[in-house]
Amino acid sequence: MTVVNIIEEAETLNAKLATLSLAERLSFVAGLGVRVVFTTSLGIEDQVITAEIGNHRLPIDVVTLQTGRLFPETLALIAETESQYDIHITRYEPEQADIDAYAAKYGMNGFYESIEARHACCGVRKLKPLARALAGATIWITGLRRGQSANRAETPFAEYDAERHLLKMNPLADWDIDTIKSYVADNSVPVNPLHARGYPSIGCEPCTRAIKPGEPERAGRWWWEQDEKRECGLHVAEEATAVAAQ
Numbered sequence: 001m002t003v004v005n006i007i008e009e010a011e012t013l014n015a016k017l018a019t020l021s022l023a024e025r026l027s028f029v030a031g032l033g034v035r036v037v038f039t040t041s042l043g044i045e046d047q048v049i050t051a052e053i054g055n056h057r058l059p060i061d062v063v064t065l066q067t068g069r070l071f072p073e074t075l076a077l078i079a080e081t082e083s084q085y086d087i088h089i090t091r092y093e094p095e096q097a098d099i100d101a102y103a104a105k106y107g108m109n110g111f112y113e114s115i116e117a118r119h120a121c122c123g124v125r126k127l128k129p130l131a132r133a134l135a136g137a138t139i140w141i142t143g144l145r146r147g148q149s150a151n152r153a154e155t156p157f158a159e160y161d162a163e164r165h166l167l168k169m170n171p172l173a174d175w176d177i178d179t180i181k182s183y184v185a186d187n188s189v190p191v192n193p194l195h196a197r198g199y200p201s202i203g204c205e206p207c208t209r210a211i212k213p214g215e216p217e218r219a220g221r222w223w224w225e226q227d228e229k230r231e232c233g234l235h236v237a238e239e240a241t242a243v244a245a246q
């Protein structure tokens with residue numbers, strides 16, 4: 001599939017996916033005959049997608065970035081999810097040599113000191129493993145929702161990821177958090193117990209705090225930084241590459 005094909009596919013797919021249910025969205029891309037990868041952080045949105053993939057036995061590779069700094073609750077949920085849905089979640093980990101080089105330059109927790117140091121850590125622990133996870137994939141599925149933050153308010157169902165040269169699909173783009181919670185309750189989906197302790201968005205343990213009442217869902221991520229658009233780099237290209245925001 002060429003870049004032009006992918007861009008055209010994104011435009012077409014974006015319009016088509018808007019008319020489908022979540023199960024239909026996932027089934028449709030799973031039936032395209034290309035490698036489809038779903039990256040899960042084990043957050044509540046991602047658990048909904050995993051439940052659909054597992055329950056419908058869809059041929060979609062489920063992977064997670066095991067950064068080495070995750071909460072124990074998240075690690076336990078990976079195993080619980082695999083067991084409940086009889087699936088395998090492939091862990092992609094950082095290279096030890098990269099971690100050592102980072103620690104030598106910035107210190108193991110150097111990410112608190114500067115944006116540059118934080119991006120470097122996310123680069124080593126997330127972006128490089130993500131590149132390996134997506135190697136050979138044509139479609140990348142994420143759990144992005146428009147309601148998660150102002151930065152994600154225009155999230156389309158499908159977009160061309162120019163940096164990774166693939167088609168990124170966001171099948172929960174139009175779901176709100178109440179719909180997510182209802183799905184989880186109705187379908188006994190296992191979720192991270194941290195959500196009930198004030199963590200709507202969960203990443204690495206040293207970079208995530210509980211939010212206060214009234215704060216945006218992602219306010220607890222890299223809370224010490226002032227940039228309202230702070231992200232880890234996985235999804236920063238979304239605005240530039242969105243081909244047909246809904």
Ligand code: SF4
Pocket residue numbers: 067069111118119121122123125126203204206207232
């Ligand atoms: S979220 Fe924090 S610990 Fe995790 S990779 Fe990024 S900077 Fe490093």
